[in-house]
Amino acid sequence: MSTAAEERSARAPWVLTAPALMLFVGVLLIPLAMTVMLSFHDWGQYKGIEPVFILKNWREIATDPYYAEMFGRTFRIAILTTLLTAVLGAPEAYILNRMSGRWKSFFLLIILGPLLISVVARTLGWALLFGGNNGLVNKLLMSFGLIRSPIPFMFTETGMVVALAHVMMPFMVLSVWAALQRLDPQIENAALSLGARPMTIVRRIIMPQIMPGVLSGAIIVFSLSASAFATPAIIGGRRLKVAATLAYDEFLNTLDWPLGAAVATLLLAALVLIVVGSNALIERRYAEVFR
Amino acid sequence: MAYLELDRVAKQFGAQTVVDDFSLAVGKGEFISFLGPSGCGKTTTLQMIAGFLDPTRGVIRLEGKDLTAIHPARRGLGIVFQSYALFPHMTAAENVAFGLEMRKVARAERSERVRAALAMVGLAGYEDRHPRRMSGGQQQRVALARALVIKPSVLLLDEPLSNLDAKLREEMQIELRQIQRTIDTTTILVTHDQNEAMSLSDRIVVMSQGRIEQIATPQETYERPASAFVSQFLGKTNDFAATIDRTSAPARLVAGSWSAPAPAGLSGPVTVSIRPERIGFADAGLTAKIVTRIFQGNHWLFQCESECGPAIVIRQNDGQSQPVEGEAVRLAWRPEDMSVRGASA
Numbered sequence: 027m028s029t030a031a032e033e034r035s036a037r038a039p040w041v042l043t044a045p046a047l048m049l050f051v052g053v054l055l056i057p058l059a060m061t062v063m064l065s066f067h068d069w070g071q072y073k074g075i076e077p078v079f080i081l082k083n084w085r086e087i088a089t090d091p092y093y094a095e096m097f098g099r100t101f102r103i104a105i106l107t108t109l110l111t112a113v114l115g116a117p118e119a120y121i122l123n124r125m126s127g128r129w130k131s132f133f134l135l136i137i138l139g140p141l142l143i144s145v146v147a148r149t150l151g152w153a154l155l156f157g158g159n160n161g162l163v164n165k166l167l168m169s170f171g172l173i174r175s176p177i178p179f180m181f182t183e184t185g186m187v188v189a190l191a192h193v194m195m196p197f198m199v200l201s202v203w204a205a206l207q208r209l210d211p212q213i214e215n216a217a218l219s220l221g222a223r224p225m226t227i228v229r230r231i232i233m234p235q236i237m238p239g240v241l242s243g244a245i246i247v248f249s250l251s252a253s254a255f256a257t258p259a260i261i262g263g264r265r266l267k268v269a270a271t272l273a274y275d276e277f278l279n280t281l282d283w284p285l286g287a288a289v290a291t292l293l294l295a296a297l298v299l300i301v302v303g304s305n306a307l308i309e310r311r312y313a314e315v316f317r
Numbered sequence: 318m319a320y321l322e323l324d325r326v327a328k329q330f331g332a333q334t335v336v337d338d339f340s341l342a343v344g345k346g347e348f349i350s351f352l353g354p355s356g357c358g359k360t361t362t363l364q365m366i367a368g369f370l371d372p373t374r375g376v377i378r379l380e381g382k383d384l385t386a387i388h389p390a391r392r393g394l395g396i397v398f399q400s401y402a403l404f405p406h407m408t409a410a411e412n413v414a415f416g417l418e419m420r421k422v423a424r425a426e427r428s429e430r431v432r433a434a435l436a437m438v439g440l441a442g443y444e445d446r447h448p449r450r451m452s453g454g455q456q457q458r459v460a461l462a463r464a465l466v467i468k469p470s471v472l473l474l475d476e477p478l479s480n481l482d483a484k485l486r487e488e489m490q491i492e493l494r495q496i497q498r499t500i501d502t503t504t505i506l507v508t509h510d511q512n513e514a515m516s517l518s519d520r521i522v523v524m525s526q527g528r529i530e531q532i533a534t535p536q537e538t539y540e541r542p543a544s545a546f547v548s549q550f551l552g553k554t555n556d557f558a559a560t561i562d563r564t565s566a567p568a569r570l571v572a573g574s575w576s577a578p579a580p581a582g583l584s585g586p587v588t589v590s591i592r593p594e595r596i597g598f599a600d601a602g603l604t605a606k607i608v609t610r611i612f613q614g615n616h617w618l619f620q621c622e623s624e625c626g627p628a629i630v631i632r633q634n635d636g637q638s639q640p641v642e643g644e645a646v647r648l649a650w651r652p653e654d655m656s657v658r659g660a661s662a
């Protein structure tokens with residue numbers, strides 16, 4: 027009726043979100059834009075940063091196989107970590123969901139544990155567990171005859187994947203957990219009454235319904251692993267770099283900020299593409315389950 | 318011999334006894350309702366028959382064989398859940414086909430039976446819909462088709478209509494009864510809706526706090542309730558305190574100023590209960606005053622204050638003039654329309 031009131035109500039969301047929006051623009055969008063701009067600047071050992079527009083950094087990343095290897099390793103680690111958390115986390119969430127009250131909260135706490143422990147303590151704990159010839163895990167595996175020589179942990183991709191999977195597990199478990207909560211509590215009984223065996227029920231009834239949860243958990247784990255810094259830094263150090271530690275080194279050790287900015291920008295762009303793309307795929311594929 | 322038999326079945330959760338001493342013999346093709354208030358153990362009993370819960374005591378037999386020894390997946394019962402529990406990632410046809418797949422029915426026969434089952438519940442043409450895109454009533458039909466397509470020996474329905482609105486519920490009741498008659502499946506329906514139980518079943522099992530109060534035909538449970546609980550639970554009723562007067566000969570049953578020849582074998586204080594539609598306004602009888610008069614289309618509902626306490630009277634709207642609010646009336650009924658219980662009942 028009255029256009030003034032309509033106008034006011036149309037403006038209201040903007041006014042209400044303005045403070046948060048300003049913070050968002052101030053601490054995220056502006057620095058991000060500056061980083062992107064920085065990646066086109068020039069840098070020299072003695073002249074420092076020169077605010078010109080050149081493609082030097084991008085050309086270097088595109089042509090030097092060193093960077094291809096770096097990004098290859100980053101995404102390989104992220105993919106393996108995602109697979110590991112999915113393979114272990116989905117059954118874990120399912121079992122957890124079937125437990126009775128007290129045990130459920132106890133094990134939930136254990137799963138959330140890694141998030142509560144400092145990354146240094148957690149990663150070094152894993153290093154101790156493997157720890158060359160004398161590490162518990164290596165000794166055990168060797169005494170069972172499963173491996174002949176100890177699995178190296180420090181400065182290896184295996185180490186990074188194991189340590190990352192540990193800390194990423196809660197995201198996968200909670201995401202699958204949320205999907206399990208949406209299940210009809212009688213759905214397994216329904217399948218049972220129709221003559222389905224337990225394995226069939228899991229495969230035909232449970233899995234398809236929690237798949238969206240697994241996939242959204244996978245997106246979280248993948249993007250967090252690909253951009254993880256602390257764990258790869260402790261395990262890989264200078265010897266085994268990933269994109270995040272490389273960018274860090276360019277910024278703080280070489281002081282080649284423009285190159286570091288280019289690496290960071292590329293990592294961000296790749297992640298955004300992968301996440302948005304797979305999210306769209308998932309939503310299309312599971313439209314029926316989500317509706 | 319009974320087709321499905323529950324013999325002194327009991328279920329305990331920890332120290333709490335939820336179902337106790339439950340004995341019932343169901344004939345083949347019979348439609349039985351478990352009727353009772355929330356939490357009285359209806360679902361628990363049904364789940365014991367289905368095999369999702371093990372009875373603490375007692376035996377359940379199907380055609381003489383001990384059912385409790387058979388894995389729930391092999392019992393071959395059809396179950397419709399209150400929430401329907403349809404598989405949301407499968408289409409209606411896939412949902413219905415699932416049970417046949419598990420039975421390794423060949424593809425051609427399978428699709429034919431799925432089509433027939435969906436047609437029977439009036440869902441022809443909805444084969445490729447997913448449950449989330451169907452209305453509550455349609456989902457309910459899919460659930461019914463899914464349970465029926467495996468030709469179950471017994472059909473178990475756990476409040477299948479309680480999520481539907483009143484009109485749809487009535488339609489589905491009629492449809493359910495018709496389907497059950499055509500395929501002649503032994504059926505157990507759990508409900509807390511007395512109208513549903515009465516309009517659908519051959520016999521009603523009225524339950525209260527895990528125990529059977531009465532097993533009888535709908536008419537009998539309504540007209541000859543075995544306990545105060547049953548008469549209260551199945552529709553409105555009037556309970557009046559009365560006495561048996563043995564000083565006069567022959568003895569008389571006296572409730573206020575109303576009296577009748579006393580039934581044999583009773584003495585002392587008793588309770589008489591009469592359905593509101595069986596009470597009429599007369600020249601002699603219980604003195605009462607009309608408190609409120611409510612018009613309900615095809616009948617009038619009177620709330621009266623009588624000498625024996627509050628009373629409800631229902632009169633057909635047959636065009637005759639009815640007493641007005643505040644009017645003094647006398648309430649009377651035929652002795653055969655009341656049921657008399659000892660005072661303790």
Ligand SMILES: Nc1ncnc2c1ncn2[C@@H]1O[C@H](COP(=O)(O)OP(=O)(O)OP(=O)(O)O)[C@@H](O)[C@H]1O
Pocket residue numbers: 330335353354355356357358359360361362509
């Ligand atoms: N797994 C369980 N553990 C403990 N108590 C239970 C369990 N399942 C049911 N009960 C209890 O058993 C009683 C009967 O439950 P049941 O589900 O059979 O009731 P109902 O008659 O189906 O009620 P409603 O009409 O509300 O569905 C309730 O008091 C309930 O709290």
Ligand SMILES: [Mg+2]
Pocket residue numbers: 359360361
């Ligand atoms: Mg119930």
